[in-house]
Amino acid sequence: MTTDIVVDRNDPAVVIVTLNRPERRNALTLAMWTELGRIFADLSADANVRAIILTGAGGAFSAGADISEFPAVRATVEDGHTYEAAGNHCQVAIASCTKPTIAAISGPCFGGGVGIALSCDFRVADASAYFAIPAARLSNVYGIVETRALFDAVGLAVAKEILFTGRRYNAEEALRLGLATHAAPRAALQGAADLAKGMSGSAPLTIKGTKIVLEAIARNETEQRKAAIDTVMDEAMASADYREGVAAFAAKRDPRFVGK
Known part of the structure; x- marks a missing residue:
């Protein structure tokens, strides 16, 4: 380097x-x-x-x-x-x-x-x-x-x-x-x-997915990029981080996200 x-x-x-x-x-x-x-x-x-x-x-x-x-x-x-x-x-x-x-x-x-x-x-x-x-x-x-x-x-x-x-x-x-x-x-x-x-401290999958969604909206390409958007939404919903976020909210503590 x-x-x-x-x-x-x-x-x-x-x-x-x-x-x-x-x-x-x-x-x-x-x-x-x-x-x-x-x-x-x-x-x-x-x-x-x-x-x-x-x-x-x-x-x-x-x-x-x-x-x-x-x-x-x-x-x-x-x-x-x-x-x-x-x-x-x-x-x-x-x-x-x-x-x-x-x-x-x-x-x-x-x-x-x-x-x-x-x-x-x-x-x-x-x-x-x-x-x-x-x-x-x-x-x-x-x-x-x-x-x-x-x-x-x-x-x-x-x-x-x-x-x-x-x-x-x-x-x-x-x-x-x-x-x-x-x-x-x-x-x-x-x-x-x-x-x-x-x-x-924010959820990495939220940031990754939101950047993809916002880029599609900014380019007026939501239909063309729908598959990619669906993928990141499903990935977040199925993640351990999603379960951690829900558990942390219920326990009134800060979540510990790992990006998975």
Whole structure:
């Protein structure tokens, strides 16, 4: 695993994934896109993990893609397709994670950094955070995965403004527009940890299943995804966790869920 991404399992239930290139404001290389997607896929399958926080080192979330490597990794149209596929795979891995995912955003969150933040379920920003997608200043067109995530968060008109102008938005503006979902009164990482703690005791099968149901509703694909929805509902109903939840409720104690 590259040291450009650090995975902190000090709390096995709440894992912190840190982009660790502070000297480059955590700009994402092609290798990091690939590695980050793999990390989230692995954490999604880990029964011990109850929530994942994604953050950046050195007071920055991410400056986005590392443009300095573009002459080497995006020299041709074909190279560009390969690069975009890696970024898309990463964002899909984050978005499809079965655990709650929280971006803790301090400092700059630009371009591809916005993309991975929007792939998370929640985005906690502190007062130092600021956001921009400067595609129009690079003559770059964002693909479906990134643009859909932006559209889902802010709506059509605001998405157009963000992409057409490339302007910066401070934390207060980001919260109002939907780029951020929570404002941290102090450091973003602490705010994200507080949010994760409130979810880490929840039933994993409920979270996994609810994410599938909500995604189907958001995409207007409830009929196409009915089989998958029925499966997660049946899985939860037949689980030991369901029996534990009922027993804990009757005994007036906190449930102890295991994800089975």
